[in-house]
Amino acid sequence: MNRLIALSLLFLFAVGAHAQRAVATLDRSTVAVGEGVGFSIACENFQPSNTPRLPFIPGLRIAGAGSGRSFQLGGGQQTSTLTYNFLITPNKTGTYTLPALSIPSREGVFKTQALKLRVVAADSNEKKGGISEYAFMRLVVGKNTAYVGEPIPVEIQLFLQNGRYSPPELTAEGFNMSDYPEPKSSRAQRGNSIFQVRTFQTAATPVKAGQLQIGPATMDVVLKIRQNQRRRSQFNDPFEGLLTRYQDVPAKLEAKAHNITVKPLPTEGRPAGFNGAVGQFTMAAKASPLEVTVGDPVTVNIQLSGQGAVDSLNLPKLEWPGFKSYEPSISSENADPLGLSGTKVFEQVIIPENDTLTEVPKIELAYFNPEEEEYQTMSQGPFPLKVNPSARPVSIPNANTSQSGDSGAEDAPQRSDIVWIKYDLGTLGQATPLVSRPTFWLLQSIPFLLWIGALVWRRKSEAIAGNPRLLRKRQVNQRTREGMGRLEQLADENLALEFYTELAELLREQLGLHLDIPAEGITADVVDGPLGQAQIEPDTRDTLRRLFTASDAASYAASQSTAELRASLADLEQVIHELN
Structure with missing residues (x-):
């Protein structure tokens, strides 16, 4: 048993040690003077030797905002993340570079990426x-x-x-x-x-x-x-204003x-093959296999990467003399949500038509670099290629054929022009008739079974349509299933306002179904009303009041932690169970 526990811990440690890295992020890349922006350093699957700190940067006021640890287990991997938070407040405009930080640990030194922060004047x-x-x-x-x-x-x-x-x-x-x-x-x-x-x-x-x-x-x-409550109550209520x-x-x-x-794009120096690509790009290309036979395909893989409108990148019309070519297959992967950086891959299949070819032609792409303000040309190749001649079919002599073709023709049997009438059906007459086969009747019963199923479905639909309360219950249950899934997601993302808005709607739907009243306008007052006291247990009413209070408080002010949102979600599940 101890050996099994040790192996399990060793496996978890090996999984947890996977993908160690340090990642720096900014809440926003553009802020105004005097406006705070969050900066965080996430240390994944390692413990820093000391607390990371940003160096002094003129024009920025940097203050620590605490740290936190989170754990995530999924896909057979365990991730432990220690996050250090900072608040950066700029006091003058400009573009600032937050340098890459080296974070030492027992496993080695991990380095974050540098980030740019743009500070503008407040409107x-x-x-x-x-x-x-x-x-x-x-x-x-x-x-x-x-x-x-x-x-x-x-x-x-x-x-x-x-x-x-x-x-x-x-x-x-x-x-x-x-x-x-x-x-x-x-x-x-x-x-x-x-x-x-x-x-x-x-x-x-x-x-x-x-x-x-x-x-x-x-x-x-x-x-x-x-x-603003300027009028005071004539009864001097001590709770007024709370x-x-x-x-x-x-x-x-x-x-x-x-x-x-x-x-406009300059006309001077524009390459002949320029097709409108604007940005900063690199090209990588390869061809395989490099030894083929005439008629065998060669795949040319062309990968374009960089910054610019990656999705709009297209290859110029390539010339493949001596090859038969097909339309390339295209795939792209964006590195950011806007598609301003990423990679686009073209796979071109070409087939050599003769064995005199010695190379795959050179590939070129011209583009305009707005940073350098000039046209630039990328190229790859040519790639050496060996083309072997195709194999030719060899005739194999027949040993049974005589030396004289005429004598073989004389030995062949003569075809008769008269075919005698058959008086019995042979094997066809021994076949089972179609109506005697079980599969025939099974296939004939399929339309009848479909008709019976459609009739049952229609009767069930009419019964639901004629029972408004049953129809409403089905709709509320469907709405609750969808809402619970959304609440799980909002709790994980710590979106308190959207979480409690969805929670309040589910509460109103459940109470409206249970009390048989319209869901619109249901508040905590309904819980303590005559219907609520008559049909809802006291413990359930307490939980409902607590959930309505939390929803009202969240919609007007503060944010809450994920743990508090999870607690409210558990209370909601308990209330739904008790009301049903």
């Missing part, structure tokens, strides 16, 4: 009073000058204390815009206020030259603003436009 609209105290938005454009076909990264940042929002709308005439991936979530502190930040990313690719604009960006939000009231205030946020100077 004057962000400093005004009124709505901007509760929400504002910012449009961040990666560069103000670009060439036609050069992708420009764009961010729309929404700062919201409390409330709901709709997807942003961005005006960008003269640009091709990519779709928004899932927005990133983070938090930011401005003065004494904490904002929830949603960052929407996209890429704008100019299609014409001139003075263009990206923006303005607009967004519809519904703010939850605390009501319960805060909020009101929904719709608002439209706007971020000003950015002017972009788009320059």
Whole structure:
């Protein structure tokens, strides 16, 4: 038994030691002066010898924000992550480089990657009073000058204390815009206020030259603003003011436009094979096999990597003299959600048509490098190739054939022109008739069985449609199954506001089904009402009140830990079990 335990621990240690690395991340890559941004260093599957620290960087105020450890077990692997958190507050504009850090440990030295932090001046609209105290938005454009076909990264940042929002709308005439991936979530502190930040990313690719604009960006939000209670109760209630009231205030946020100077691609020095690729790219290519027979295929693998519009990369029309070629198969892999960096692979099959070929031709691709402001050409090959002649068929003489072809023809039997009539069916007459075979009747019964199944399904559907309570129960159960899965995901991501919004909807659906009342408008008051006291157990009512209170508190202010969200999820599962 001890040996088995030791082997298990050894296996877990070996799995846990897999994929040791150090990863540095920023909450956002662009912030305003005076706005805090989170920076974290994740140490996966190793323990640092000392606490990592960022060096002094002029213009940035860096403070530690604690550390935490998490464990993850999945796919046969165990991952232990120790995360060190920092708060970076810039005090002047500019682009800062957070250097790569070397983190020593007993297993060796692990190095993080360097990161860029862009600090911009705060918009004057962000400093005004009124709505901007509760929400504002910012449009961040990666560069103000670009060439036609050069992708420009764009961010729309929404700062919201409390409330709901709709997807942003961005005006960008003269640009091709990519779709928004899932927005990133983070938090930011401005003065004494904490904002929830949603960052929407996209890429704008100019299609014409001139003075263009990206923006303005607009967004519809519904703010939850605390009501000022100026009138006091005539009964001098000592609990007055403990319960805060909020009101929904719709608002439209706007971020000003950015002017972009788009320059045309130069005509001087443009290669003849240039097909519009703009960016910074590298090429790797190989051909295999390099020894074939005439008619055998050779696969040419061409891999293009770099920064730019990777999905729009295309090879120029390649010439394959002496080869028969086919359309290449194409696959791509993006290194970021916007597709501004990654790899695109072309697999071209060519077939040599003669044995005089000695090489696979050279492959070239011309592109424009906006950083160097010049055309550049990548090339690979030529690749040496050995082509063997194809094998020729050899006739094999027949030993039974006589030396004289005429005598063989004379020995062959003569074909008769008359075929006699057969009076019996032979083996065909001994076959079992079709109607006597079991498979025949089995196939004939299939339509009847399908008709019976359709009839039963229709009767069941009519019975459900005629019983509104049964139909509502099925719908609520379906909604609950989907909602529980979503709550699991929101708890793992620690999204407290979305978690409790979904939880409150499930509570209302379950209570409406149990009390046979409409789900809309159900609150904690219904639990203590006549229906709730008559049909719900006291312990269950206590749990319901606790869940409604947590939902109200989460929708108006604070965030909670994953453990607290898991506890609320367990209470919800208990309530659903007791109500059903």
